[in-house]
Amino acid sequence: MVSVAEYSVALSEELFRVEGVHFRYREGSPWALRGVDFVLRRRRRVAFVGANGSGKTTTFFVLRGLFTPEKGRVAFRGTEVYPAPTLPAREREKLLQSVGILFQDPDDMLISLTVLEDVAFTPLHRGLPWEEAERRARAALARLGIESLADRPPRELSFGQKKLVALAGLLAAEPEVLLLDEPMAFLDPRGRRLLLAILEDLFASGVDLVVATHDMRFVARWAEDVVVLSEGTVLFRGSPAELFRRDDVLDAAGLEDPGV
Numbered sequence: 001m002v003s004v005a006e007y008s009v010a011l012s013e014e015l016f017r018v019e020g021v022h023f024r025y026r027e028g029s030p031w032a033l034r035g036v037d038f039v040l041r042r043r044r045r046v047a048f049v050g051a052n053g054s055g056k057t058t059t060f061f062v063l064r065g066l067f068t069p070e071k072g073r074v075a076f077r078g079t080e081v082y083p084a085p086t087l088p089a090r091e092r093e094k095l096l097q098s099v100g101i102l103f104q105d106p107d108d109m110l111i112s113l114t115v116l117e118d119v120a121f122t123p124l125h126r127g128l129p130w131e132e133a134e135r136r137a138r139a140a141l142a143r144l145g146i147e148s149l150a151d152r153p154p155r156e157l158s159f160g161q162k163k164l165v166a167l168a169g170l171l172a173a174e175p176e177v178l179l180l181d182e183p184m185a186f187l188d189p190r191g192r193r194l195l196l197a198i199l200e201d202l203f204a205s206g207v208d209l210v211v212a213t214h215d216m217r218f219v220a221r222w223a224e225d226v227v228v229l230s231e232g233t234v235l236f237r238g239s240p241a242e243l244f245r246r247d248d249v250l251d252a253a254g255l256e257d258p259g260v
């Protein structure tokens with residue numbers, strides 16, 4: 001029998017609990033997620049992998065509360081957010097605001113006239129005075145080595161630069177959890193090294209990290225827990241070492257052992 005105290009500790013160690021989640025983009029269209037189940041623990045480096053179209057992005061949108069599942073349950077840090085939120089809508093949104101999401105396509109995130117305004121947007125939107133929002137934005141740009149882009153229009157940047165600017169916007173928002181969808185894609189080797197160092201910094205400062213990626217070398221070196229998706233279901237949950245021993249899972253999910 002589990003005591004109430006043990007039960008609350010167990011809950012507080014959970015980042016997300018997802019049970020039987022179904023989601024489709026339109027009524028009548030095929031399920032993008034068809035019965036997804038997993039538990040993500042706090043203070044673990046988590047990677048989501050799977051072929052194109054397996055459901056990684058859709059899962060992240062569900063976790064961030066941007067998509068509402070049609071069936072199933074989602075809890076964040078032990079608090080149910082679907083289907084029966086135990087919190088009023090405003091409180092639920094506030095809770096989910098502690099989760100930052102880096103979209104795969106940075107064009108979906110950049111909306112302002114200048115990079116600086118874009119990076120300052122979330123702190124400003126949350127009610128900080130411009131001076132403080134600007135200070136945070138400049139610090140985030142400096143951390144990514146892209147201060148020189150501050151006055152540029154985001155639409156004129158390269159894809160990799162846009163990705164870094166979108167990440168700077170997230171850093172300025174000081175999230176407690178970060179969902180990063182293909183953060184390495186389109187970054188040059190220097191950008192990738194910088195990103196890895198920032199992920200380590202963030203993790204060390206207490207930010208929980210969940211990364212969707214096709215980069216199996218990154219998974220081998222960085223991740224502690226891996227969730228493999230295939231056609232909208234979870235095919236495997238475990239460590240990278242376990243995954244790379246499972247040729248059946250790698251084959252079925254269309255993944256490669258990186259051989260490191």
Ligand SMILES: Nc1ncnc2c1ncn2[C@@H]1O[C@H](COP(=O)(O)OP(=O)(O)OP(=O)(O)O)[C@@H](O)[C@H]1O
Nearest residue numbers: 025031032050051052053054055056057058059104
């Ligand atoms: N906007 C959309 N409208 C309709 N269907 C969509 C939309 N976005 C994704 N899908 C479908 O949902 C399923 C899951 O897609 P999702 O983008 O979550 O996969 P993914 O694992 O992130 O893929 P990738 O590795 O290519 O980024 C796919 O079948 C895809 O075609």
